[in-house]
Structures are given as C-alpha cells and as structure tokens.
Amino acid sequence: MMQKYITGFALSLALTLVAYFLVINNETHPWMLVVLGVLAATQLAVQLLYFLHLDDEVGPRLKQLSFWFMALILLIIVVGSIWIMNNLNERMMHFSPTEKNQYMLTEYDKGF
Amino acid sequence: MNNESVTENKSLLSRTSVGFWLYLMTDCLLFATLFATFAVLRDATAGGPAGRDIYEMPLVLAETLILLTSSFTCGLALIGLATKNKRQVLYGLLATFVLGAAFLFIEVSEFVKLIGEGHGPQASAFLSAFFALVGMHGLHVFVGLLWLSVLALTIWRRGITDKLTRQLTLFGLFWHFLDLIWIFVFTVVYLMGIVK
Numbered sequence: 001m002m003q004k005y006i007t008g009f010a011l012s013l014a015l016t017l018v019a020y021f022l023v024i025n026n027e028t029h030p031w032m033l034v035v036l037g038v039l040a041a042t043q044l045a046v047q048l049l050y051f052l053h054l055d056d057e058v059g060p061r062l063k064q065l066s067f068w069f070m071a072l073i074l075l076i077i078v079v080g081s082i083w084i085m086n087n088l089n090e091r092m093m094h095f096s097p098t099e100k101n102q103y104m105l106t107e108y109d110k111g112f
Numbered sequence: 113m114n115n116e117s118v119t120e121n122k123s124l125l126s127r128t129s130v131g132f133w134l135y136l137m138t139d140c141l142l143f144a145t146l147f148a149t150f151a152v153l154r155d156a157t158a159g160g161p162a163g164r165d166i167y168e169m170p171l172v173l174a175e176t177l178i179l180l181t182s183s184f185t186c187g188l189a190l191i192g193l194a195t196k197n198k199r200q201v202l203y204g205l206l207a208t209f210v211l212g213a214a215f216l217f218i219e220v221s222e223f224v225k226l227i228g229e230g231h232g233p234q235a236s237a238f239l240s241a242f243f244a245l246v247g248m249h250g251l252h253v254f255v256g257l258l259w260l261s262v263l264a265l266t267i268w269r270r271g272i273t274d275k276l277t278r279q280l281t282l283f284g285l286f287w288h289f290l291d292l293i294w295i296f297v298f299t300v301v302y303l304m305g306i307v308k
Contacts, residue, residue: 028307044292073280074140102214
C-alpha cells in the first residue's frame with residue numbers, strides 16, 4: 001500500500017517536471033502540444049492506478065464501467081465543441097468583422 | 113469487533129464509495145464543459161493579454177507540486193486509517209490541509225493580482241473562460257479544505273470509528289480526484305497556453 005503511493009508520487013512528480021521543463025525550453029517546437037497531451041494522459045493513468053486504485057476493484061466493476069462511460073461523454077463534449085466551433089470560425093474567416101455582422105443580420109432577416 | 117461487522121462495514125464502504133464515485137464522474141463532466149469552453153475561447157483575447165502574457169509559470173509549477181504532495185500526504189493519512197494509527201491519520205490530514213491552503217493562497221493572490229491589473233474575467237472571453245475553469249477547481253479545493261477540517265476535528269475528538277473511516281475514504285477519493293483535474297488544468301491552460 002505504502003509502496004504503491006510512493007511509486008505513484010515519484011512517477012507523477014517526474015512526469016510533471018519533465019512536462020514543465022520541456023515547455024519552458026522549447027516553446028515553439030511543432031510537436032509540443034502532442035508531447036504534452038501524451039505526458040498528461042500518462043499521468044492520468046498513473047494516478048488512476050496508484051492513487052485512486054481503479055484496478056483493484058472486486059465484484060461488478062461499477063467504477064470502471066462508469067469511468068469509461070464518463071470518458072466517452074467527455075470526449076464527445078470536448079472534441080465536439082472544439083471541432084464545431086473551429087469549423088464555424090473557419091467558415092467565417094473570409095469576412096471582416098463588419099461584413100460578418102452584416103451577414104448575420106441578413107441571415108437573421110430571412111428568418112429560420 | 114467481530115468478523116461479521118468487519119465484513120458488513122467493508123460492503124457498506126464499497127457501496128457508498130461507488131455512489132461517491134458516480135458523483136465524481138458527473139463532476140468530471142462539469143469540468144469537461146469548462147475545459148471545452150476554455151479550448152474554444154483561448155484565442156478570443158479581444159485585444160487584451162493572451163495566456164503567455166499573464167501566466168507566472170514558476171508559481172504555477174509550485175502550485176502543481178504542492179497539490180501533488182498534498183495528494184500524497186492524504187494517501188499517508190488513508191494508510192494510517194487502515195492500521196488504525198490515529199497519530200498518522202491526524203498528521204497526514206494536517207499536512208494535507210496546510211498544503212491545500214498554500215495552494216489556494218497562491219491561486220487567490222494570482223487572481224487578485226490579475227484583477228488589479230485590469231485583467232479580470234470581464235476583460236475578454238479568454239479571461240472569462242480562464243477564471244471559470246481555474247476558479248471552479250479552486251472552489252472545489254476550498255470545499256475540500258472545509259470537509260477535511262471537520263473530519264480531522266471529529267477524528268481528533270472521537271478517535272477512528274467505522275463511520276469516520278468510511279467518510280475519510282470518500283474524502284481521499286475526492287482529494288486525489290482534485291489533483292487529477294489540476295494535472296489537466298496545468299497542462300491544458302498553462303503549459304499548452306505558453307506554446308507558440
């Protein structure tokens with residue numbers, strides 16, 4: 001039990017410091033966002049296993065089941081929002097702010 | 113305590129902890145919507161400062177390490193619970209409280225500084241999303257500190273009972289969960305915010 005906490009703590013500490021100093025020293029690296037995502041996901045796994053003990057559940061695995069369902073909904077909310085809003089931004093890009101305003105007003109006058 | 117009541121307490125604990133876990137999962141979805149909002153609005157700075165102009169990275173790293181350590185000391189308190197070691201439980205909780213309060217102090221002083229410089233939540237959509245997400249996590253930490261102090265005082269006065277064991281186990285879940293959310297605040301808001 002104690003051993004597990006110490007391992008989890010050491011791993012989390014290492015992952016946090018690696019992520020921090022990588023970013024501070026290479027702010028412009030093109031792969032940085034991906035690297036940070038992978039490091040955060042690794043730390044998620046470490047803490048779920050070593051701190052929240054998601055792996056030693058017995059009987060019907062309600063915690064794991066609800067966790068994966070939550071993860072599905074979470075991905076739909078986050079990825080869906082980013083996708084739709086960026087797509088919308090891109091479609092409106094060739095307008096200047098005044099044109100954008102005008103376009104929205106004419107669309108509004110057409111009714112729904 | 114006889115064997116029967118030990119088993120009974122264990123099954124009660126596993127049932128209540130599943131219920132509490134379900135609450136944590138819904139709380140995750142609350143944070144998911146705030147993260148999605150932040151991700152969409154992070155470049156909507158309305159001529160105001162972007163993330164990299166206002167973040168104090170060394171302080172943010174300090175906050176992260178403090179919260180991580182408090183998660184660890186909370187784990188130590190939970191281990192003390194398993195061996196009915198009252199001293200270890202109380203010292204573990206005290207360390208967790210001090211570290212949690214230090215985290216909150218750094219966060220609030222950052223907020224006060226930003227608002228004083230005119231970069232409050234009303235300045236841009238980015239700052240609204242920033243304050244909502246980071247502030248929501250801070251609010252959770254604050255509630256956690258209240259819960260923690262009530263539990264620690266009760267254990268100090270009454271010793272480790274079955275009921276307090278269950279409650280403290282749930283608090284442990286909550287506190288580890290807050291640390292996990294912070295890892296993502298740290299990564300998505302701060303680290304990804306200074307990538308050019």
